[in-house]
Amino acid sequence: MRDALLNQKQHIGKVIGKQSSAEVKKNRLRVKASIDSARWLALQGVAFRGHDETPHSKNRGNFIELIEIFSSYNQEVKSTVLGNAPKNAKYTSPDIQKQILHVLAKKVRNKIFEEIGDSKFSIIVDEACDESQHEQMAIILRFVDTQGLIQERFFDVVHVRDTTSMTLHTSICLTLASHKFVIQNLRGQGYDGASNMRGEWNGLKALFLKDHPQAYYVHCMAHRLQLALVSASKDVTAVHEFFIDLAFIVNAVNASSKRHDQLEVVEASRIAQLIAGEEIATGTGANQMSTLQRAGDTRWSSHLNSISSVIRLYESSYKVLEDIKKDGYTAKNKGDARVALRKMSSFEFIFTLLLLNDIFGTTDTLCRALQHKSQDIVNAMSLVEVTKMVLKEMRDEGWDSFLAKVIKFCNDYGITIPDFSVAHFEGRPCRQVDTITNEHHYHFDIFNAAIDVQIEELRSRFEEKVVELLKLSSSLDPTNGYKAFDIDAICSLARKYYPLDFSEKEIDRLAFQLKIFHGTARTHPALENLSSVAELCHGLAESGKAKDFDLVDRLIRLVLTLPVSTASGERAFSAMKLVKTKLRNKMSDDFLADGLIIYIERDIVDTFSLDDILSDFIDLKERRVRLR
Structure with a gap:
């Protein structure tokens, strides 16, 4: 009541x-x-x-x-x-922060999974050591989306106990399987060249090819090829020693801000004298001040820039070191300057300096071209072949002209030139090396050897089978009114390299479809006047012609899945570089993978509403309560 x-x-x-x-x-x-x-x-x-x-x-x-x-x-x-x-x-609390990051990262991965769907994809993998000396592996997935656009999505950072091929293979497969990817849809592999050439990545490539023979390995153009070429060049003893000496000289000159300022003053005085004597031209952007640059292990072209800066500032750097040798504050400063001067006055140092400047200058053109966003499969192999040809011509026919350039440099700066006809000695006169002459030492042990490793490095990255694959792919090139279009080559591409994706009946139908496609594409507004295979794929999707020419569209997507077309490769490399930067800083492992995927895939994160994230967070908390 x-x-x-x-x-x-x-x-x-x-x-x-x-x-x-x-x-x-x-x-x-x-x-x-x-x-x-x-x-x-x-x-x-x-x-x-x-x-x-x-x-x-x-x-x-x-x-x-x-x-x-x-x-x-x-x-x-x-x-x-x-x-x-x-x-x-x-x-x-830190635990709540990690849970929020985990929810966001999971939503991003789910979105990437939805984007890929049943499409074929490639993996781009790199590894680095974090601050606590744990090996971490970054995984990027490359695919062509429903709009016909190449996408490269940063997917995960995975801790691995070591970098053996079996460990890496197992970790990648488990990561993909845990997110419900069909590993049989793998159609390409791209790895960091330097790691790959040491053997562990070769093993990884072989393991994937054993189970998935259509997962072709192509050197990832998103990785800086120059770094791998520099690493290969150090296999030549003289080149390895040169880089040690180069680092010492640059540090000796740039050891303090005072020395940096001193170098600028000396260089300004030298330029003023040259201008007064009308030996160099003047004008906007000319004769700008610079300093010696250090070579970095992860900075692309830094080695070439360092070498070029020493050549450009040789006289001014030498003058600064002489001043330090004479008036240095400490015995160490004077001693370092004396050693640096001795190295800079060495004929072998100058010889290697100018040689590497020519070699890296040649390969730098290739590396920069491959990073251009409009670069495509068609031109990639042509650039590689041209670079190998130029290097080979330099090796076979460039010795005399190169030696003349070295001798002129030495004469300009008063550097002693050895007698090339006498026996070569390492160090003290009693240490004669196999009675070879100086000419043989510089010509074959340094000049030929340094060029040979570059040619071999380029050759090893583009195996014969992959070269053929890419050359056949060039038959799809839409430039110049589809001038390179070759129906037989395109059918051969499908039959030989993608037998799991095309039946014999479909290949027969592909030949007829290609004839109609060729006639249509040259006059269709969305398909004519294109400059790359990537644009062709997007044009097919945008115009709706992908349905009419489904087999052609399927083949183009398979070709674009290979990590060689660089329409978005710059983004992939930027992600890898960021991963390495974060790994080498004091960053908590709990934040590493989830935080990086949110940072890199921000365009996906921006599509999530606050209420959606809150809903997923509540679901996560409820699941944890039930598990308790």
Whole structure:
């Protein structure tokens, strides 16, 4: 009776319901503030945590400070977060931050899986050691989307206990399988050249080809070929020693800001004298000041830039070192300058300096061209072949002209030129090396050997089978009114390299379809006047002609899946470079994979609404509660 007399609005059930509903609303608001903070920090690629996150700290870290900023602009948020939140429901702990990142990263991976669907794809893989000396492997997936556009999506960072081929193969397969990818759809492999040529990546390539023979390996153009070529050149003893000497000289000249300024003063004085004597021209952008550049292990073209800077600033650098040798503050400074001068005055150093400048200058043209976003399969092999041809001509016919250039440089700077007809000695005169002459040493042991390793490196990256594959693919080139179009070559491409994707009946039908396609493409507004196979694929999808020429479209997509067309390769390399940078910084393993995928695939993350992320976060929390 007494319950019936109570005001229904004050019933205990409704009161509790109201309180519960209000608390849920506050909790959701707190979580949203944390989600927005975590997403923004991840997209900017900055640290979450602070050294001191206590309430009295002047800087509580980016995550907490960002929530403070949110609360300063919204009274409703301010009344529910941080100090105004219950102790057990602040939603700002490191564990909560990791859960939010995990939800975002999982949504990105699911989106990538949806984008790929049943399409064929390639893998681009690189590995690096993190700050705690753990090996981490980055995986990028390359595919052609429904719009006919090449996509390269950063998918995961996986810890591996070592870099043996079996370990890498197992880790990649497990990662793909855990996200429900069909490994039988793998149609290409691309790896870092330097690691690949040491054997462990060769083994990985072989393991995939054994089970999936159509997963062709093509050197990934997204990786900087120049780095691998530099690494190969160091197999020549004289070149390896040269780079050690080069680093020492650059450090000796650039050891302090004072020396840097001194180099600029000396170089400015030299340029002024040349201008006064009308030995060099003047004008906008000419004769700009520069300094010696250090060669980096991960910076593309840095070795060429370092070598070129030494040649350009040779006289000024020599003068600076002479001044340090004479007036240095410490014995160490004077000693370093003396050693650097001795190295710079060595004929072998000058010989190798000019040789590598010519070699890397030649290969640099190829490397830069392969990174151009409009570059395509058609021109890639042509550029490789031309570069090998130029290097071979240099080896076979360029000795005399190169030696004349070295001798002129030495005469200009007063460097002693050895007698090429006498026996060559290593170090002391008593250490005669196999009674070879100086001419033989410089011509064959350095000149020929340094060029040979470059040619062999280029040859090993583009195996005969892959070269044929890419050459047949060039028959699909739409440039110049489909001038290279060859129906027999295209059918041979499908029959020989993609037997799992085309039956014999489909190949017969492909030949007839190609005839109709060729006639249509040359006059269709969306298919004529194209400059690459990638544009052709997009044109087919955009115009709806992909349905009419389904077999042609299928073959084009398979060709574009190979990691050689660089329409988006620059993005893949940028992702790899970022991964290595983060791995080598003090970055928590818990944030590594999820944080990187959010940062790199920001275009996908931007499509997620706050309510969608909140819903997935709540689902994650509920699953964890049930598991307990």
